[in-house]
Amino acid sequence: MSVLIVKNVSKAFDQNKIIDNIDIELxxxxxxxxxxxxxxxKTTLFNIIAGISKPDSxxxxxxxxxxxxxxxxxxxxxxxxxxxxYKTVLDNVALPLVIKGMKKREAREKxxxxxxxxxxxxxxxxxxxxxxxxxxxxxxxxxxxLFSGKVAILDEPFSALDxxxxxEIHRWYMDIMQELRMSTLFVTHDMDEAIMLSDRIYIxxxxxxxxxxxxIITEGKFKPKDFNLTKEFLVYKQEIVSTLSN
Amino acid sequence: MLPSPLAVVEAFxxxxxxxxxxxxxxxxxAVVGLAVGVLLGFVLAVAMDACxxxxxxxxxxxxxTQTVPTVAIAPLLxxxxxxxxxxxxILVVLTTFFPIAVGLINGxxxxxxxxxxxxxxxxxxxxxxxxxxxLPGALGQFFAGLKISASYAVVGAVISEWLGxxxxxxxxxxxxxxxFAFDKMFAVIFLISIVxxxxxxxxxxxxxxxxxxxxxx
Numbered sequence: 001m002s003v004l005i006v007k008n009v010s011k012a013f014d015q016n017k018i019i020d021n022i023d024i025e026l027x028x029x030x031x032x033x034x035x036x037x038x039x040x041x042k043t044t045l046f047n048i049i050a051g052i053s054k055p056d057s058x059x060x061x062x063x064x065x066x067x068x069x070x071x072x073x074x075x076x077x078x079x080x081x082x083x084x085x086y087k088t089v090l091d092n093v094a095l096p097l098v099i100k101g102m103k104k105r106e107a108r109e110k111x112x113x114x115x116x117x118x119x120x121x122x123x124x125x126x127x128x129x130x131x132x133x134x135x136x137x138x139x140x141x142x143x144x145x146l147f148s149g150k151v152a153i154l155d156e157p158f159s160a161l162d163x164x165x166x167x168e169i170h171r172w173y174m175d176i177m178q179e180l181r182m183s184t185l186f187v188t189h190d191m192d193e194a195i196m197l198s199d200r201i202y203i204x205x206x207x208x209x210x211x212x213x214x215x216i217i218t219e220g221k222f223k224p225k226d227f228n229l230t231k232e233f234l235v236y237k238q239e240i241v242s243t244l245s246n
Numbered sequence: 247m248l249p250s251p252l253a254v255v256e257a258f259x260x261x262x263x264x265x266x267x268x269x270x271x272x273x274x275x276a277v278v279g280l281a282v283g284v285l286l287g288f289v290l291a292v293a294m295d296a297c298x299x300x301x302x303x304x305x306x307x308x309x310x311t312q313t314v315p316t317v318a319i320a321p322l323l324x325x326x327x328x329x330x331x332x333x334x335x336i337l338v339v340l341t342t343f344f345p346i347a348v349g350l351i352n353g354x355x356x357x358x359x360x361x362x363x364x365x366x367x368x369x370x371x372x373x374x375x376x377x378x379x380x381l382p383g384a385l386g387q388f389f390a391g392l393k394i395s396a397s398y399a400v401v402g403a404v405i406s407e408w409l410g411x412x413x414x415x416x417x418x419x420x421x422x423x424x425x426f427a428f429d430k431m432f433a434v435i436f437l438i439s440i441v442x443x444x445x446x447x448x449x450x451x452x453x454x455x456x457x458x459x460x461x462x463x
Contacts, residue, residue, distance in 0.1 A: 050367040072369020082364050086382040086459045095378065099368045127459040147368060 009058030017208035033194040036204035050076040075147035081140040083128035090124040096147035154186035249429040257429035276399040279338020287346025295354040324410040334406040341402040342395035349391025353384025389453040396445040
């Protein structure tokens with residue numbers, strides 16, 4: 001069943017069409033990646049899905065309900081981890097609950113329950129600068145989860161991490177997603193990452209940006225660690241490269 | 247003309263009670279003026295941040311108020327408001343609101359737009375964005391402005407007292423100057439410096455209290 005549907009979405013700024021007729025579907029529990037070159041309108045598309053920007057035409061549906069132009073429903077995680085330096089880790093994470101009108105104490109209590117699961121216990125009252133890159137990322141994920149808990153859109157969530165931390169976070173993310181029953185749509189530049197993590201890949205190319213191809217990874221999101229050394233992996237990669245270079 | 251340090255210390259001790267009496271008046275003017283100045287600066291900054299038209303209308307006027315020399319306004323204030331505390335407090339307000347307002351406006355404007363975007367995506371209202379992002383983000387600039395304002399406050403109060411009044415360190419200063427009592431003159435100068443430094447230290451302590459995230463781990 002589709003939890004998130006983006007239908008015929010187009011948007012222009014000052015006569016320049018940025019994205020044209022975008023159709024995207026996200027099924028429950030899926031990880032889907034959106035792959036494309038920089039400046040291809042991915043951020044514009046995400047702003048529309050998050051509800052902070054309105055499309056010129058087209059609709060966004062969450063669980064069948066039209067949410068076009070409504071914010072606060074789909075969790076949005078921006079490129080940087082965006083932990084606010086002047087709030088403790090706990091207050092950072094509890095922020096979406098507070099914004100929704102929950103009392104501060106209640107929000108803290110609720111957020112606290114997940115600290116163990118997200119590998120953050122002991123850091124509740126520290127400020128973000130005391131955290132390592134991977135921990136900051138996990139804190140940002142926890143905040144994203146507490147934001148809506150159902151559908152998350154992530155803008156290059158792993159791009160700031162080094163190779164080793166990235167692999168670790170990838171595996172951790174898949175596990176936690178499974179546990180929390182979240183569906184994810186994320187943007188990436190990294191083909192390997194897209195193939196390793198996703199159930200499906202949308203390729204966004206051209207000006208204005210359009211979805212030129214949808215690739216289904218038949219292995220699903222859970223793949224062996226060394227999948228990137230197999231022939232199947234290379235076949236997917238070749239397909240992506242040829243789509244991007246057209 | 248230049249008294250020995252010993253003479254200055256002696257003068258300070260000798261005149262201590264008298265100095266404290268005047269200090270109390272000056273400090274009251276400075277603190278009340280600073281408090282009102284901070285409030286005014288804050289209100290102006292918030293209004294100008296919320297509304298572009300207000301920003302365009304008021305910013306040049308605010309700059310203009312700072313180009314008029316204090317010494318030139320002070321006699322006018324005395325004429326308009328008399329010899330009591332009010333003209334002094336007004337002068338302190340005029341000198342202290344500016345660093346606060348400018349600091350806060352710059353602070354509000356320098357907030358990371360992605361942070362605002364994140365909160366918008368969470369469905370935050372303008373007020374929530376102000377409370378959670380803009381206000382804490384501008385605190386550093388606010389305290390930098392407050393430090394300047396705190397030192398201006400004492401000096402501003404003293405200058406306004408020069409130009410008319412019955413009590414205060416400025417009044418005392420003009421008196422001892424006319425008597426050519428340079429040792430006392432220097433004693434009061436040091437007292438003013440020390441009080442300014444103490445006020446700035448107090449601001450620093452406040453900053454530590456309100457910005458705990460700046461502490462080193």
